[in-house]
Amino acid sequence: GAGVSQSPSNKVTEKGKDVELRCDPISGHTALYWYRQSLGQGLEFLIYFQGNSAPDKSGLPSDRFSAERTGGSVSTLTIQRTQQEDSAVYLCASSLVRGQETQYFGPGTRLLVL
Amino acid sequence: QKEVEQDPGPLSVPEGAIVSLNCTYSNSAFQYFMWYRQYSRKGPELLMYTYSSGNKEDGRFTAQVDKSSKYISLFIRDSQPSDSATYLCAMGFTGGGNKLTFGTGTQLKVEL
Numbered sequence: 001g002a003g004v005s006q007s008p009s010n011k012v013t014e015k016g017k018d019v020e021l022r023c024d025p026i027s028g029h030t031a032l033y034w035y036r037q038s039l040g041q042g043l044e045f046l047i048y049f050q051g052n053s054a055p056d057k058s059g060l061p062s063d064r065f066s067a068e069r070t071g072g073s074v075s076t077l078t079i080q081r082t083q084q085e086d087s088a089v090y091l092c093a094s095s096l097v098r099g100q101e102t103q104y105f106g107p108g109t110r111l112l113v114l
Numbered sequence: 115q116k117e118v119e120q121d122p123g124p125l126s127v128p129e130g131a132i133v134s135l136n137c138t139y140s141n142s143a144f145q146y147f148m149w150y151r152q153y154s155r156k157g158p159e160l161l162m163y164t165y166s167s168g169n170k171e172d173g174r175f176t177a178q179v180d181k182s183s184k185y186i187s188l189f190i191r192d193s194q195p196s197d198s199a200t201y202l203c204a205m206g207f208t209g210g211g212n213k214l215t216f217g218t219g220t221q222l223k224v225e226l
Contacts, residue, residue: 004157033213040122042202042218043158056213091157103214105150105157 004106012112021077021109025094038088082113117141120217133190137203137217144205149188152200193224
């Protein structure tokens with residue numbers, strides 16, 4: 001079946017604008033994660049959704065960042081009033097519920113804030 | 115100090131060489147350890163996954179974990195140009211919400 005898909009693949013925006021990034025997880029995967037990958041920084045955890053439980057938002061860097069997951073499937077990461085330091089690759093991953101399940105990553109959205 | 119330290123490289127080796135990639139960590143709560151490979155402009159893909167000290171082998175790849183030293187390694191035998199990628203170590207613990215903590219990644223180039 002299809003893997004994790006993300007859209008858009010690239011996004012260029014102006015400082016101060018809002019952006020929405022989309023993630024379609026693998027069908028049947030109840031866990032969904034967002035990470036940010038900046039040059040030289042590795043992958044930084046942002047937020048985690050597990051089924052109908054309240055999301056773990058502990059990695060969100062500021063209140064300009066939010067995410068939702070509708071119907072337990074598609075997720076949208078929203079960045080409001082973008083700043084240049086938000087420029088990074090935003091990666092989404094999904095996994096089966098519980099335990100040390102393998103996380104499958106999408107190709108990422110490359111965000112550039114001018 | 116970061117929880118997981120990884121030399122960013124770049125590391126350049128000739129084809130056929132044995133490659134050693136390493137990570138150290140400071141959080142003794144980590145219980146399971148992974149190595150991901152990331153090609154340019156792609157998402158990471160899981161290579162190896164282990165949750166005990168010792169060695170785990172899969173084809174040309176061997177993952178080694180030493181929990182007492184908080185040190186993990188990935189060895190690649192008979193390296194190929196197709197192994198050229200960034201290798202990321204990652205680790206997590208049960209009860210940690212399945213969140214993974216990643217190293218910064220080591221860029222590897224295998225030259226003909």
